[in-house]
Amino acid sequence: MKHLPKHLQPRWRYLGVEIEAWPDADVARGSFQRELWFAAQNLLGDAESADADLTVLGFRFDDGVGETVVRARRGHAGAARAALACIDEIGGDPVGVSVHGVSGTVRACEERYLRGRAGRSGKRNVAFEDADRIAYSRDGALDVRLPAGFAGATKLDFE
Template sequence: MKHLPKHLRPRWRYLAVTVEGWPDAEIDRGAFQRALWYAGQNLLGDAGAADADLTVLDFDFSDGYGETVVRARRGHADDARAAVACVDAVDDQPVGVAVRGTSGTVRACEEKYLGRRPEVPGQSTVVFENEERAAVGRNDAYDVRLDGSFAGATELDFE
């Protein structure tokens, strides 16, 4: 089968997306792809989601932080950004999702917006609610372990 001429091939835009969850969250590419498809269908409708053709190309998630590249058809980048913003949970695990930038090639997207973790999370012990508790710190935010779950906190919440 012959390739289509360049002027007839679909053109794409690539979104650099960061995913943040609790430190013990385990999220894989398939689960994030499924959550993105459902968000796109709920926001754009079936026809709009099919036109945008949202696809997760690369997914890396560990220690509560992840990065991915999401592909969308040219002309649907704003729809894709909106659909990504609607993802609030993956496999019933709450996540925060942010689009760091949009590019015309995967390589430019990765070089400009991805590749460096903001900070390696550090394990420490903090005093929270008058008790010593384990916490994982990233940047200026902390995830404090409470009886089987986590609570988000900042330095102002500690004594």
């Protein structure tokens, strides 16, 4: 089977996406892809979401922070951004999804918009609510483990 001529090949745009959740969240590539498809289908409809052809590439998620590249057909980057904005939970875990930028190649997208934050968090003991608690730190924010879940805090809350 021959390849299509260059002028008939599909053109793609790549979105640099950051995912943030509680440190104990378990988010995998497959579950993120499924939520993205459901969000696109609910927001755009069957035909438009199939035309956008959203695909997750190069997924990394660790300690509540992740990043990925989402591929969309050219002309559908705005629809892809809107579908990503509709994702608020993955596998029962609340998440925050933000798009840092759009690029024409995967390499440029990774170099410009993904900062390699996945896996760069620390764990330490802090005094919170008159007790020693475990906290996960990342970029100046702390997620303190409580008996009922997590509480978000900043370093200023402990000084």
